[in-house]
Amino acid sequence: MKLYNSLSKKIEEFKPLNPPKVGMYTCGPTVYDYVSIGNWRTYTLGDFLLRTMKLNGYDVTYVMNITDVGHLTGDNEGDADQGQDRMEKAAKRENKSAWEIADFYASDFMEGLEKLNLIRPNIIPKATNHIAEQISMIQKLEEKGFTYKTQDAIYFDTQAYEAKGFKYGQLSELDQIKEGVRVESNPEKKDPRDFALWKFSPTDTKRQMEWESPWGVGFPGWHIECSAMSTKYLGDQFDVHVGGEDLRSTHHPNEIAQSEAATGKKPFVKYWVHGAFLTVDGGRMGKSLGNAYTLWDVAEKGFGYLSLRYFYLTGHYRKPLNFTWEALAASEKSLERLRSIVLDLKNPSASERKQLSQDKLEKVDGYRSEFLKAVNNDLNMPQALAIMWDMVKSNIPSEDKLDLLYLFDEVFGLNMRNINIEEVKIPQKVIDLAQKRETFRRENNFGKADEIRIQLQQMGWEIIDGQDGFQLKPVA
Ligand code: AMP
Numbered sequence: 001m002k003l004y005n006s007l008s009k010k011i012e013e014f015k016p017l018n019p020p021k022v023g024m025y026t027c028g029p030t031v032y033d034y035v036s037i038g039n040w041r042t043y044t045l046g047d048f049l050l051r052t053m054k055l056n057g058y059d060v061t062y063v064m065n066i067t068d069v070g071h072l073t074g075d076n077e078g079d080a081d082q083g084q085d086r087m088e089k090a091a092k093r094e095n096k097s098a099w100e101i102a103d104f105y106a107s108d109f110m111e112g113l114e115k116l117n118l119i120r121p122n123i124i125p126k127a128t129n130h131i132a133e134q135i136s137m138i139q140k141l142e143e144k145g146f147t148y149k150t151q152d153a154i155y156f157d158t159q160a161y162e163a164k165g166f167k168y169g170q171l172s173e174l175d176q177i178k179e180g181v182r183v184e185s186n187p188e189k190k191d192p193r194d195f196a197l198w199k200f201s202p203t204d205t206k207r208q209m210e211w212e213s214p215w216g217v218g219f220p221g222w223h224i225e226c227s228a229m230s231t232k233y234l235g236d237q238f239d240v241h242v243g244g245e246d247l248r249s250t251h252h253p254n255e256i257a258q259s260e261a262a263t264g265k266k267p268f269v270k271y272w273v274h275g276a277f278l279t280v281d282g283g284r285m286g287k288s289l290g291n292a293y294t295l296w297d298v299a300e301k302g303f304g305y306l307s308l309r310y311f312y313l314t315g316h317y318r319k320p321l322n323f324t325w326e327a328l329a330a331s332e333k334s335l336e337r338l339r340s341i342v343l344d345l346k347n348p349s350a351s352e353r354k355q356l357s358q359d360k361l362e363k364v365d366g367y368r369s370e371f372l373k374a375v376n377n378d379l380n381m382p383q384a385l386a387i388m389w390d391m392v393k394s395n396i397p398s399e400d401k402l403d404l405l406y407l408f409d410e411v412f413g414l415n416m417r418n419i420n421i422e423e424v425k426i427p428q429k430v431i432d433l434a435q436k437r438e439t440f441r442r443e444n445n446f447g448k449a450d451e452i453r454i455q456l457q458q459m460g461w462e463i464i465d466g467q468d469g470f471q472l473k474p475v476a
């Protein structure tokens, strides 16, 4: 398996630290609002990677955190240590407590995971349930001389970190860091790259989410939760870390700095995987632009959730993918075609059960290995989809097509084994046959009509006669 590693900026052979075990972490949602289909692109990337690793026989422990405190609005303007806490801001907006906001959007996220058929991560830790672990990591950093105190927070000292021989910011390009620093940040900071580990509660207002700490009442900075929780569940060093490309310039370099400074072990993570953004109508996706669509917007427009999943498969994860409703409609059409093909394949007619020839056997093996090559080549899903369509159009036996489709679906996750019958369009040839039978029936040619009924049954369709004509139902 080959993967592009943002750390080396190269495609590398995937060699986990302790095969067949793999530890993988994805930065999860900040639960202050509905998750957008842009965010879902990144989480689905995590799922495609997880499934590909499983197909390769790896035994993966997958952790995805839920950020329910400490992610400030300043993150959007280039300084994640300033601004309002997104949770508390949302609480005001919705007239609820910050805790209620967190619960509501976290369970909404869990529902989304299921709708998009993402394999549930083994552990989904919440930041607010791991305050002790975060404090203890900050204490370790303090003992080792990597912190300093200002009026608003305990900061991580990047200069002290570099003085000890570590290199800050290997994931990002330097210009990205400079460009990032746009808002007025704390003048007491020694270096613009320094970031808050523990923020103090303001003196004039009472926060809803705050805790005692050795430094005073406050709350953890946004970055420390990922270091503390990934280390707790996956160890000081682990294999894969996934996130959107925006996290490459600050959040992830900060995670690396905290973790390596606290544990003294390098590298913190062996492979860093970053997904390019989903754009909308060729531009940025944003709440203020009114185009940060959610899964529920997709459903409201009448689309199936898995059509969105199919749409994600049509672009390579390291390239921006442009969302339009037309593109989603095209994906839905392809998925519907695929579903009716699967249904046909499940009930092959006698004439389709042909003898296996050596030539066909080789073709079956060929499709299998081409597919594996595509997904193992830095998750080339568009190519894997093309191989699938070639395969279903080929002349290999139906049973093999179905076996291969089920195998491919272990990565695609389009739920081909359990097709929801309501989602399946009736194939045209089934409709044509049923109409032919209706004509025979009207002509009182019941013998011929019965022959077609049996033929339809063999194709997986039950015909039910009623006063207003016939209905077609898949055979139960
Ligand atoms: P946030 O809720 O803003 O912390 O983002 C959660 C995850 O979604 C992060 O990994 C982001 O990098 C990712 N993300 C945010 N916007 C997009 C987008 N438009 N396309 C793909 N991923 C995104």
Ligand code: ZN
Pocket (backbone or CB within 6 Å): 026, 027, 028, 226, 251, 255
């Ligand atoms: Zn993170």
